[in-house]
Amino acid sequence: MRAADACPGVLRPHRAEDGAMVRLRLPGGRVTAETLVRLVELATSYGNGIVQLTSRAGLQVRGLPDPLPSAFVAAVAATGLLPSTTHERVRNIVASPLTGLSGGLTDLRPLIAELDAGLIAEPSLSALPGRFLFVLDDGRGDVVDLTFDLGYQATGRGEGRVLVASPDSGLAVSATEAVPVLLDLARQFVTARTASGAWHVAELPAWIESLDLTSPPATHGSPSVPLGHVGDAASVLVPLARLDLKQARAIDRAVSSGPVVVTPWRGLVLPGASGQLEALANAGMVIDDESAWAGISACVGAPACARARADTAAIAEVLAAGGKPVRQIHISGCERRCGAPAHDHLDLVAPQASVSVSTAR
Numbered sequence: 001m002r003a004a005d006a007c008p009g010v011l012r013p014h015r016a017e018d019g020a021m022v023r024l025r026l027p028g029g030r031v032t033a034e035t036l037v038r039l040v041e042l043a044t045s046y047g048n049g050i051v052q053l054t055s056r057a058g059l060q061v062r063g064l065p066d067p068l069p070s071a072f073v074a075a076v077a078a079t080g081l082l083p084s085t086t087h088e089r090v091r092n093i094v095a096s097p098l099t100g101l102s103g104g105l106t107d108l109r110p111l112i113a114e115l116d117a118g119l120i121a122e123p124s125l126s127a128l129p130g131r132f133l134f135v136l137d138d139g140r141g142d143v144v145d146l147t148f149d150l151g152y153q154a155t156g157r158g159e160g161r162v163l164v165a166s167p168d169s170g171l172a173v174s175a176t177e178a179v180p181v182l183l184d185l186a187r188q189f190v191t192a193r194t195a196s197g198a199w200h201v202a203e204l205p206a207w208i209e210s211l212d213l214t215s216p217p218a219t220h221g222s223p224s225v226p227l228g229h230v231g232d233a234a235s236v237l238v239p240l241a242r243l244d245l246k247q248a249r250a251i252d253r254a255v256s257s258g259p260v261v262v263t264p265w266r267g268l269v270l271p272g273a274s275g276q277l278e279a280l281a282n283a284g285m286v287i288d289d290e291s292a293w294a295g296i297s298a299c300v301g302a303p304a305c306a307r308a309r310a311d312t313a314a315i316a317e318v319l320a321a322g323g324k325p326v327r328q329i330h331i332s333g334c335e336r337r338c339g340a341p342a343h344d345h346l347d348l349v350a351p352q353a354s355v356s357v358s359t360a361r
């Protein structure tokens with residue numbers, strides 16, 4: 001028998017060493033700058049003052065009182081980030097972050113909204129596991145290498161392929177068929193997982209086989225957004241994906257068109273803010289791929305997480321002081337490797353040796 005689905009939400013917080021933790025889903029990573037500021041204000045009033053960016057392009061708030069005050073839940077709901085009490089943990093939709101802003105074969109923003117609305121409207125889909133992930137790729141191939149359950153990759157403006165647990169095969173569909181087919185497959189998965197309690201589509205190979213997938217493999221691209229100017233947008237990171245109030249307010253001042261986009265690589269795309277890079281850097285954001293912080297990520301680690309055997313943030317600070325590593329490093333406090341990049345990286349798990357930086361004289 002599987003353990004209960006423990007994926008946290010606002011209505012089902014996770015109990016951590018540093019208090020309650022809540023996770024907020026942002027379909028396609030989209031959130032207005034005003035909402036982002038409001039959430040960091042709430043994190044400052046109730047929690048540790050930090051909003052974390054997640055590897056599913058969502059947000060987390062930690063260090064909250066346990067039990068969670070109803071006033072906090074009401075304040076989060078008032079931001080609009082909790083449109084469904086029954087489906088809050090299944091709105092896991094990662095999309096190409098730059099879709100509709102720069103590049104790609106088509107603008108997937110309408111499909112993101114359609115899929116989210118369709119998920120919420122279907123009562124049976126509240127039974128999807130909280131770990132279930134949809135990806136929507138606008139043809140550039142940036143998100144199809146994430147570990148996902150169901151996906152869509154555009155092959156043109158009006159057509160694409162639905163992907164089932166893998167970028168290697170799928171079903172050719174028109175763009176208008178994409179969301180209905182994804183929702184139908186999700187409903188089928190809810191039924192097919194009943195006996196085993198599978199968390200993911202990949203755990204049901206017989207069901208996948210029955211779908212008679214035929215279309216050619218997906219196109220693969222770079223799983224990243226370069227830092228700096230991207231069209232008229234600014235692309236930035238916050239060190240260790242931890243956003244504070246000063247940074248959120250700088251983002252609010254810088255963004256001039258459309259919502260902020262949180263990327264699955266725990267960065268931020270800020271529409272209309274390409275002229276504000278210096279101000280963003282002054283607020284502590286990383287605007288250059290040559291920065292050390294562009295090459296280092298870490299899970300929350302000790303002391304916030306009970307499983308952690310290392311203070312991952314402290315180790316990351318020491319490594320960052322040494323300059324950009326020759327390859328991406330992810331530091332985890334235990335073997336779960338939360339937030340580890342899907343692409344190649346140096347995997348440091350609970351490093352036990354003391355890490356120091358020596359300066360040659």
Ligand code: SF4
Nearest residue numbers: 299305333334337338
């Ligand atoms: S990788 Fe381990 S230590 Fe780090 S946040 Fe996840 S469970 Fe905690």
